[in-house]
Amino acid sequence: MEIDRAIAACDDKRLKTKYNNAVYVIQRTLALYAIEEVAFSFNGGKDSTVLLHLLRAGYFLLKKDEKNLDEGQTDQRFRFPMRTIYFESRSAFPEINSFTYETANAYDMQLDIIRQDFKSGLDGLLKTNSIRAIILGVRIGDPTAVGQEQFSPSSPGWPPFMRVNPILDWSYRDVWAFLLNCKVPYCGLYDQGYTSIGSIYDTVPNAVLGIQNPSTSKDEYKPAYLLSDGRLERAGRIKGLSHQVCGNISSSTGLDCSESHRNCVPSASIIGVGDEILFGDVEDLLGPALCKKIHSIGWSVTQFNIIVNDIDSVAEGVEQQKSRNDMVFIYGGVGPLHSDITLAGIAKALGVRLAPNEEFEEYLWHIMGYQCTGDRNEMAQLPEGVTELLHHENLAVPLVKCENVIILMATNISELDKEWNSLLELARSSRLLMLVDPFVSNSFTTTLSDVEAAQSLLALRIDYPDLFIGCYRKSRSGPLVITIECKDQARIQSASEALMKKFELGTLSKID
Ligand SMILES: Cc1cc2nc3c(=O)[nH]c(=O)nc-3n(C[C@H](O)[C@H](O)[C@H](O)COP(=O)(O)O)c2cc1C
Ligand SMILES: Nc1ncnc2c1ncn2[C@@H]1O[C@H](COP(=O)(O)OP(=O)(O)OP(=O)(O)O)[C@@H](O)[C@H]1O
Ligand SMILES: [Mg+2]
Numbered sequence: 269m270e271i272d273r274a275i276a277a278c279d280d281k282r283l284k285t286k287y288n289n290a291v292y293v294i295q296r297t298l299a300l301y302a303i304e305e306v307a308f309s310f311n312g313g314k315d316s317t318v319l320l321h322l323l324r325a326g327y328f329l330l331k332k333d334e335k336n337l338d339e340g341q342t343d344q345r346f347r348f349p350m351r352t353i354y355f356e357s358r359s360a361f362p363e364i365n366s367f368t369y370e371t372a373n374a375y376d377m378q379l380d381i382i383r384q385d386f387k388s389g390l391d392g393l394l395k396t397n398s399i400r401a402i403i404l405g406v407r408i409g410d411p412t413a414v415g416q417e418q419f420s421p422s423s424p425g426w427p428p429f430m431r432v433n434p435i436l437d438w439s440y441r442d443v444w445a446f447l448l449n450c451k452v453p454y455c456g457l458y459d460q461g462y463t464s465i466g467s468i469y470d471t472v473p474n475a476v477l478g479i480q481n482p483s484t485s486k487d488e489y490k491p492a493y494l495l496s497d498g499r500l501e502r503a504g505r506i507k508g509l510s511h512q513v514c515g516n517i518s519s520s521t522g523l524d525c526s527e528s529h530r531n532c533v534p535s536a537s538i539i540g541v542g543d544e545i546l547f548g549d550v551e552d553l554l555g556p557a558l559c560k561k562i563h564s565i566g567w568s569v570t571q572f573n574i575i576v577n578d579i580d581s582v583a584e585g586v587e588q589q590k591s592r593n594d595m596v597f598i599y600g601g602v603g604p605l606h607s608d609i610t611l612a613g614i615a616k617a618l619g620v621r622l623a624p625n626e627e628f629e630e631y632l633w634h635i636m637g638y639q640c641t642g643d644r645n646e647m648a649q650l651p652e653g654v655t656e657l658l659h660h661e662n663l664a665v666p667l668v669k670c671e672n673v674i675i676l677m678a679t680n681i682s683e684l685d686k687e688w689n690s691l692l693e694l695a696r697s698s699r700l701l702m703l704v705d706p707f708v709s710n711s712f713t714t715t716l717s718d719v720e721a722a723q724s725l726l727a728l729r730i731d732y733p734d735l736f737i738g739c740y741r742k743s744r745s746g747p748l749v750i751t752i753e754c755k756d757q758a759r760i761q762s763a764s765e766a767l768m769k770k771f772e773l774g775t776l777s778k779i780d
Contacts, residue, residue, distance in 0.1 A: 269332075271325040274450040283445045286438055287322070293418050293434040294326030297401055305400040306432075307351045307393070310379075312368035313465050314492070315405030317454050318435060318446050320371065323350065323403065326434075348377040351399070355382050355389055359467035367455040374453075390427045401430040407438050409501065411619040414612045415579035423580040440498025448493060461489020464502045474504040499623070499652070531755040534702045536562045537589035538572040541582055541601030541610050545574050554599050554676075554684055561688050562597070566704040566755065577601050582613025590617065590672055595701065599676040599684075604647045614670050615651040623652035631665045658700065660690035667691065669700075707736075709753035710764045711779040714771060721748055724770035728752075732763045749779070 275287045297306060308323055310316045327349050354368055372379040382389035393399055406413050413436060420431045435443075440463075447454050457465060461473030476497070477490040495501065538558050544550040552574065559569050570593055575585050582601070589596045601610035615622045629648035650668060657666040658674075667687060668675040674691070678684035695701035714721055721739075729737055736753040752763050768776060 269325055269328045271321045271450050271452075272329060275446075278445075278449045280445055280449065283442060283449065286435075286442050287325075287446070289437070290322045290434040291326045291329065293432065294323055294403070295330050297403065297432050297434075298327065298330055301401045301430075302398075303349055304351075304398050307353050307380075307397075307399045307402045309402050309404045310352045310354055310368065310371075310377075312354075312364040312371065312455050313405065314443055314447065314454055314458055315407055315435060315438075317371070317405075317452065318438070318443050319403065319405040320348075320375070321446075321450060321452050322434060324348065324375070348375045350378075350403075351380060351397070352377045353380045353382055353389075353393060353402075355384070355386060357383075357467065359469055361457060361465060361468055361471070363457050364455055364465060367453075371453070387426060390422075390429070394427045394429060399429060401432050403432045403434065405435055406431075406433045407443070408436055409440070409498065409621050411502075411616060411621060414583075414616040414622065415609070424578070425580075425584075440495065440501045444493040458492040461492065461504070463492045463495050463500070463504055466505050470505055472504050474500065476500050476503055531705050532702075533755070534567045534594040534704060535570045535592070536567050536595045536597060537570055537593045538562070539582070539585050539589065539596060539598040540572075540574045541577060541598065541613075542574065543577050543607070545600075546576060553681055554678060557681055557684055558597060558599075558676075558688075561684075564706060565692070565701070566706040567594075567701075577607040577609055579609045579613045579616060582610055583616035586614050586617035586673060594672060596673045597676060598673060599678060602647075602675060602677055608647075610675065611650060611668075614673055614675070618651055618654050618670055618673075620652045620654055622649040624648055625650040625655060625657075627657060628666070628668070635664050658691070658694055660694060662686055662690050705755045707753045707755060708757050708760050709751055710760055711749060711751045712764075712767065712776050713747040713749050713779060714776045715747055716771070716775050718748060721750075721771075724767070725750065727770060728763065728767055731766060732759070735759065735763055750776075 275284055278284070308319070310320060352372065354372075356365065356368075368379075371377070380393070382393065384392065390402075406416065413433070416431065416433055416436065418433050418436050420433065422429050422431055438446075455465070461477040462471065463474040463477070465471055473489040474492070474495060477492070477495060479488050479490060480486070481488045538555055540552055540555045542550065542552070545552045555572050555574070559572060562569050571589060573585055573589075575581050582598075586596060586598065598610060598614070601608050601613075612622055625648055628650055632648055651670045654670045656669045658669055659666045663686070665677065667677065667690070676684065676687050678687050691701065695703060718739075725737060725739065728735075732752075734754060736751075738751045738753070739748055741748050750767070752760060752767065754760060764778070768778075
């Protein structure tokens with residue numbers, strides 16, 4: 269088999285090991301599942317091209333052993349044995365599309381083209397076929413690889429199947445060593461400086477490979493295999509700015525706090541991570557305390573969620589909340605234990621990998637000493653390229669901020685107080701948090717029933733649509749508490765007077 273021969277002939281020991289391991293995973297898959305139960309997810313990218321040839325090699329080596337055939341008998345052009353799926357999107361590069369089709373033709377692959385999003389497409393595929401395992405070219409540096417192993421069930425909320433990742437532990441260098449050693453065709457875009465290919469809207473040639481042609485003075489790009497630092501593989505993938513802003517004044521890196529915006533209301537969301545809270549074993553005190561702190565600086569808290577210790581659940585929560593709020597505060601699930609998955613979830617949500625952060629490691633080393641070396645420095649892995657360390661003299665370890673997500677390390681109220689006070693001090697000297705006016709509010713109680721009070725409150729709501737009007741009871745039989753709130757003292761005064769007029773004398777009293 270030409271691939272196996274090429275690897276045997278090369279003198280790259282590391283590549284040989286990677287190749288053998290990947291072939292082993294493929295053969296394990298074929299032992300665990302019938303061939304009709306397995307699909308290959310192929311998209312013409314470099315990683316899936318590697319996988320294509322590994323699958324061919326793995327399958328043919330297996331058949332060779334089973335049937336006791338010699339090299340010559342197995343080396344003919346076989347039909348590629350496995351159902352292959354390609355999610356074709358309108359925003360795919362034409363070069364990727366044509367490479368995918370040409371390759372399918374060249375290796376006689378049974379290609380199913382799916383023109384739906386991943387989830388719906390997979391749903392349909394699984395309903396109409398016996399597929400139980402899907403083989404992917406995901407590698408450890410990919411943002412979507414966070415938390416995955418060579419065999420990983422699909423994520424919660426996805427159709428049920430086993431994800432098989434034979435090249436999970438391959439580096440960028442390994443991929444190119446394989447493609448070049450085996451002399452297999454790959455998509456031409458990689459020779460034009462593209463190092464990882466997404467859609468036409470989010471992918472450009474990798475600037476690190478840019479050169480200027482001295483004779484034409486034009487910008488050109490070296491081929492992808494010349495990228496020496498694999499960590500920059502995704503530098504040509506443009507990430508859209510996602511998060512919502514207060515008015516339209518903040519950016520993804522910091523929040524404006526100019527005078528004219530002092531009375532705006534930035535929004536925050538709080539995420540607590542902890543099975544123990546959801547099991548009811550531990551009462552969460554941090555979340556409510558944080559709500560109070562955030563509200564006290566004139567921000568609004570739009571959501572407060574407790575999430576299980578699960579990477580995908582945290583990723584989903586963070587992804588959703590970061591795009592809807594100016595800041596997300598997250599606590600719990602941070603540390604070196606198996607259940608400490610918060611940072612991995614954040615990395616997944618931000619589309620980056622976790623990578624060692626030397627500066628953070630240094631801090632940990634100071635407080636943990638020898639315990640923080642070798643395998644035990646897991647805590648020093650932070651989302652790569654998006655992390656900012658927030659230093660303050662009162663904190664033994666800096667807080668971590670990833671885009672607009674702040675990770676609090678506190679485990680109790682006094683630690684939270686310390687971290688919060690440090691954050692506020694930092695906010696005063698930097699653009700960390702937008703400093704705005706606090707809310708002003710008036711509170712009232714009424715002995716009227718909800719039904720009796722409803723009409724007057726609705727009328728106030730219509731006259732003062734800019735005000736927050738909140739109502740709650742401490743008990744069904746007790747009084748109703750009404751709070752009106754905004755950032756303008758005069759407006760609160762006027763609304764308070766209007767409210768008093770709407771209630772009959774003696775039925776509404778102001779709380780001082
Ligand atoms: C066959 C297949 C299965 C997938 N299964 C999952 C999954 O279980 N969980 C998940 O979060 N994403 C899943 N995805 C989505 C990928 O993680 C990822 O979003 C996609 O490959 C786009 O990657 P890119 O942004 O690097 O282009 C799957 C994608 C494919 C093609
Ligand atoms: N549109 C798609 N159709 C089928 N499989 C896909 C698709 N997009 C991604 N995949 C699967 O997910 C894997 C990882 O995708 P990713 O984009 O990281 O790798 P790649 O496309 O092979 O290489 P590159 O990183 O250079 O783009 C692919 O190897 C493939 O198995
Ligand atoms: Mg790709």
